[in-house]
Amino acid sequence: MGISIWQLLIILAIVLVLFGAKRLRNVGGDLGGAIKGFRQAMKEEDDTGKSGGKLEDQGGGNVIEGEVTSKKQDKA
Numbered sequence: 274m275g276i277s278i279w280q281l282l283i284i285l286a287i288v289l290v291l292f293g294a295k296r297l298r299n300v301g302g303d304l305g306g307a308i309k310g311f312r313q314a315m316k317e318e319d320d321t322g323k324s325g326g327k328l329e330d331q332g333g334g335n336v337i338e339g340e341v342t343s344k345k346q347d348k349a
Contacts (some may be wrong), residue, residue: 289297 292300
């Protein structure tokens with residue numbers, strides 16, 4: 274008692290009429306990009322979890338004995 278192929282084709286035709294092919298293409302591309310970004314973030318999270326939380330240089334600073342120093346000198 275599932276959905277047959279004909280019912281899926283009718284639903285697809287209705288969606289195409291309502292939204293248009295160009296808009297659906299944009300939505301599909303956005304959805305694909307979001308899924309790709311999510312997978313990449315999950316992979317990076319797994320990599321940092323396995324490495325033990327290694328400090329990395331982000332934003333142009335230098336890593337010295339576990340501390341991140343900035344290239345800009347802050348004046349107090």
